[in-house]
Structure formats: structure tokens, C-alpha cells
Amino acid sequence: MSRDELVLIIDKSGSMDAIKEDAIGGFNAFLEQQRNIDREANVTFALFDDRYRLVHDGKDIHEVDDLTEETYQPSGMTALLDAVGRTVDRVGQRLDALPESEKPENVIVFILTDGMENASSDYNKEQVKEMIEHQESKYAWEFIYGGANQDAFAEAGGMGIKAENTFNFEATGKGTRDAYENSSELMASYRKEPEDSKE
DSSP states (O other): OOEEEEEEEEEOOGGGGGGHHHHHHHHHHHHHHHHTSSSEEEEEEEEESSSEEEEEEEEEGGGOOOOOTTTOOOOSOOOHHHHHHHHHHHHHHHHHTSOGGGSOSEEEEEEEESSOOOOOSSOOHHHHHHHHHHHHHHHOOEEEEEESSSOHHHHHHHTTOOGGGEEEOOSSHHHHHHHHHHHHHHHHHHSSOHHHHOO
């Protein structure tokens, strides 16, 4: 069966605390919708504030635990560029090392943040844009960006992410759940058999 690589880079900075329950519920609903698609998938999942935690590194989607109040505790600032840079580097290296027969057919990266970059030290916007454009053009990766409290289109565009894969959301409970639903639908649209989805 065809296999996809789903890469989730999720903000857990302090401002997410007010919408924590909906952030957890939205993520878990998103995961369930992706599990129900009739394709195998591995999940790489990173949480970030001004620190970075790689929770899963290419784990089968059916073995990925739902988020809970224990595993999702918002705090700190927003080191968005470091989180994206580190995750894209890590996934790229891991997939490069796989034999051709084991490489995923689709790699889809979903970035969700409710605030502006304010804490990165290892990567800048130019580096991240170059990395994203390289993966898009050479390996046909897809990047999805959802942003609140910012102009998501300006932020995503500055990182090389296409406007049609970008959306603003309101940093409210409903807005956060809607953001996960939007991104799940977008991700599902890319998780098709290659002959259906490629011109």
C-alpha cells in the first residue's frame, strides 16, 4: 500500500494556553481524520515554543498517541524558524537515507502557529525559505501554513510557502478547531494516488 510522510510542526508557546483544550481536541480530530484515509502514513511530529521537541520521527500514524493536557503544555516564546528548519533538515536526512523503494510517495508538512517568530537563533527566514523551496521543487514536498495573530500569507510567503496552502485563523477555541479541520482537508487532498493527483 502507498505510504505518505506527514510532518506536523505545532506551536505550543505561552499564548496557546488560553485555547489549550481546543488545540488538543483539534489536533486529535485531525489525526483521526488522517488515520481514516486508506493509505499508510508515517508521522513526524515536533512541538515548539522557544525550545524544540521532536516527539515522533517517522512513526506509523496508528502508533501515534493523541495529545493530552500532560503532553501539550503551552509556555515560552515562538522559535518558529528554528522549529521548521530543524524538522525539515531532520526529515530530509532520514528520507535521503532510505532505499528508493521505501521512500514515501507524498511528503506533506503542516505548520501551525498562533504568533510571530520571536525567539529563533539557529535559522533565519532566508535559510528556511531556501530549504522549503528546495524540497518543493526537487522532491515535490507540500507545505501547509496556518497562522493566527499575524498576516499568515505574508509570513508563509516569506518562507516560500504557496498562498493556496496558507490560511489565517482566529486564536479562539473555534478558530483553532477550524484551523485543524482546514489543514486536514488540505492534507487529505494531497494524499491521493499519484496518477490522480499529478498532472
